[in-house]
Amino acid sequence: MDMGWMAWTAPTAIFFVCIALMLAGMTVWEVLSPTVEAKGFLPMRTTRGDRLFIGLLGSAFIHLGWLAATDVSLWGASAVSLLWVAFVIRFG
């Protein structure tokens, strides 16, 4: 099948593969150990999936903020985002 119309690039393909792997991993984790709603530093009770969503949404804004505010390499934003996602999933 010709996927040329989607104008794929290597970085975006890697990005989507990572997202797909993350969702697959969360599904396996959920089957092995079903999530329980918990209350952490976030103002509401959340499931593991909620916290991943908040983590990813936050990461998107961290990247945008980084781009708007600094000329430093975007890998810095990715590192901060990784910490943010881990923090939200563990303590959110």
Added chain:
Amino acid sequence: MDKVQDNRAWFLIIPVFLIVAFSAVIPLMTVVNYSVQEIFGPGQTFFVGTEWFEAVLTDERLHDALVRQIIYSLAVLAIEIPLGILIALGMPGGRSAKTSLTLVLLALPLLIPFNVVGTIWQIFGRGDIGLLGATFRAIGVDYNYTNNSLDAWLTVLVMDVWHWTSLVALLCYAGLQSIPPAFYQAAKIDGASKWAVFRYIQLPKMRGVLIIAVLLRFMDSFMIYTEPFVLTGGGPGNSTTFLSQYLTQMAVGQFDIGKAAAFSIVYFLIVLLFSFIFYTVITNSGSGEKK
């Protein structure tokens, strides 16, 4: 007895999964791919990294359109939600000719196509032939939505209120009709005031429909395009140019596909963030009372 896990029901979600994949996920992925490339034509693409995102994030016109859009959407919610609730509270209940007539009258604005609504208000607001414009002129009010930014802004806002408050009212009415009469009887026995009935019975019972109403009205007003495009064309100046109109100018007018794709992603993330915040606040607003 142990329950038998039957996973065959998962097959039932395949149609929804396919529809969402083809109508939303795959187009969104394509937009992400476009956002990191300079597109000259089919097969003529060049990787530019985050260049378009940097251009979008430093675009003054986009910042202005975003501020305009947020103020507009908040104004729409601040007017349409309370007004819709008030109308629903005032509507006749039960099955009667009066109820049917009210429902039909309320549904009428919702049946009119968006571009027709814009045209109706374009004529309605004209000082020479429009009822609204001519009335203002007759009573000495200096109203002209074609060259006064505030007038244009207010006309677009009132047009949206006219078009969509019915939706909020109908949703709230459905919520109110689902309240069993026993609740009102108990409130009457307790001698509850009208305000107490509203605060402790009607409002909590309307929470579900209000979530839908707030989300629908927020997302719709945040993506508004057709009505202001027909009514004011985004003017005077750029005073009623909202995000979607600016995006269309970029994508279709200038054929700046890469930049428009980056803009779309930022736009999508903002809608996602606001919708998530509204959804979370509204769904959690009653949980404290249950404890």
